[in-house]
Amino acid sequence: MGTSGTGSERPCWVVFDYGEVISKPTSALPRITAELGMDGAALHSVSAAYFAEREAYDRGCDDHEYWSAVAARLGTSVDERLSRELTRLDVAGWSETDPGTLLLLRELTASGTPLALLSNAPGSFAREAERTRWAEHFHQVVFSADLGMAKPDEEIWRVLLERIDASPERCLFFDDREPNVAAARAAGLHARRWQGPEHAREVLRSRGVLPAANDD
Known part of the structure; x- marks a missing residue:
């Protein structure tokens, strides 16, 4: 199944990551640095602690547990x-969307293409995201914290495919992280590294999901 990432068959489902996509x-x-009582010089250290503990947060640890672990590193x-205030800031910080990607989602929705979301994200963000306008484009939204697993775990692809009731070769997946792209391909999905909405649009046109530019 590992060769599906380079095949040319027209996919049925298009699956997106969320963060930085x-x-x-x-x-x-x-x-967050200021709320922790630190000055701007500590930003690098706060960022390092924030991301070092992120995997556990994405896999389902609660908000206070996550921020306590970040603080302990500092x-x-x-x-x-x-903890509640840091969570509020964190959710807001990840809520600014890319206008170009939103336009692409609207184009795909208008074309009748079924869309799914597969995101490594904590539960607090997931609950907020489910209420957004952009989430309405997706037939299925799957957040890692709700499953207790995360990309690139092998099992998460099985859960995704069960949720959308599709075979892997009928899915095209976009993610900004190469390990997740490689894992999706190993699970049989077509997968491409995210390089921005214009590049994604070219990929989708090449696979017949969207019409060619001269057909618009």
Whole structure:
């Protein structure tokens, strides 16, 4: 099945990652640094701690557990009130979407292409995301924290395919991280590294999902 990532068969489903695909990179880290009582010089250290603990958060640990682990790496601590505020800032930081990607989602929806979302994300973000306008484009949304697993785990692809009731060769997956792209291909999906909405549109046109430019 590992060769499906380079095949030319027209996919039925298009599956998107969220972070830095639909969204812009988080803008929250300076505010998070300030809320932790640190100055701008600590931004690099806060960023390192934030991302070092992110996998556990994406796999389902709760908000306070995550922020306590981040704070411990920085030699400090957080209470429940601060944890709630940091979570609010974090969700807001990942909520700024890329207009070009939203346009692509609208084009795919108008073409009748079924869309799914597969995102490594904590539960707090997932609940907010489900209420957004962009989420209405998706027939299925799958968040890692709800499953207790995350990309690139082998099992998560089985869950995705069960949710959308599709065979892997009928799916085209976009993600900004190469390990996730490689894992999707190993599971039999067509998969491409995200390089922006214009590149994705070219890929979709080449596979017949969207009409060629001269047919628009």
